[in-house]
Amino acid sequence: MIGERMEVIQKCIKNPEYREEIKGRIAVRMAGVEDVFVEIQTRGLIPNATLNKALLYTAIDSYYKDIERIKCFHPIPFTDKHKKAAFSIKWLIKLKPIQLENMCDDDNISKKEILINEYFAIFIAMALLDLDFTLYEMPSSKYIANLLYTLYYREVNGMVLSSVMYLLECGLKKNIP
């Protein structure tokens, strides 16, 4: 049984055709995230920062590998949005694709700049959770601050975080979890 499962996992990750498909999905997600980042910058909301594309690629690639491992192991056709949000957060905060300019020279760097990758990761997760704040209420700044604290100072497990995402979505959409 374990042998059969291992075969499925290896087939998923190492099959060249499948890798090609995943690469396509990585490129699409990268383009979307990059465009969103550029738009945020255009509106002057993340000054003094750049998006490192190599780090972003690695984060999204790692996200897909994580997700594919879970899908192959369980075996499931599609991942639910809570895992998508959670594993996106996991890799974005691990690899921190948003890089600050002149950080070494700046003695007055703010918490706002230090935490930008974590904040951006939550932002991306909200969109993956199907939360459009023109339709739903925003979570409170207190909740976001606590989530930000957890992401910055604590170890984050993707599967546990997906449960947090599920509860967050239920709360904002006013559904009983």
Add this chain to the structure above:
Amino acid sequence: MNEYTVEAAKIRYAKLFSNKAVLDVSGWVEPNNAIPTDENAFVKRAMNNIDVFFGMYDKVIAEMNKEEFLGEKY
């Protein structure tokens, strides 16, 4: 002394291995709402959220500066 072979271990844990509730995860299913991500819709939602979400960043940082976690001072 116990015998540490696959066969011996299989006999030793036969009861546990036959308990599907403990070991078998093959029945795992995803929620019915699991669908492939529509990347265009994802980007559209993100674009819609930019102003409101980044607009509250200062408030979030002010909350963090209170040095409280889930209502407790740290």
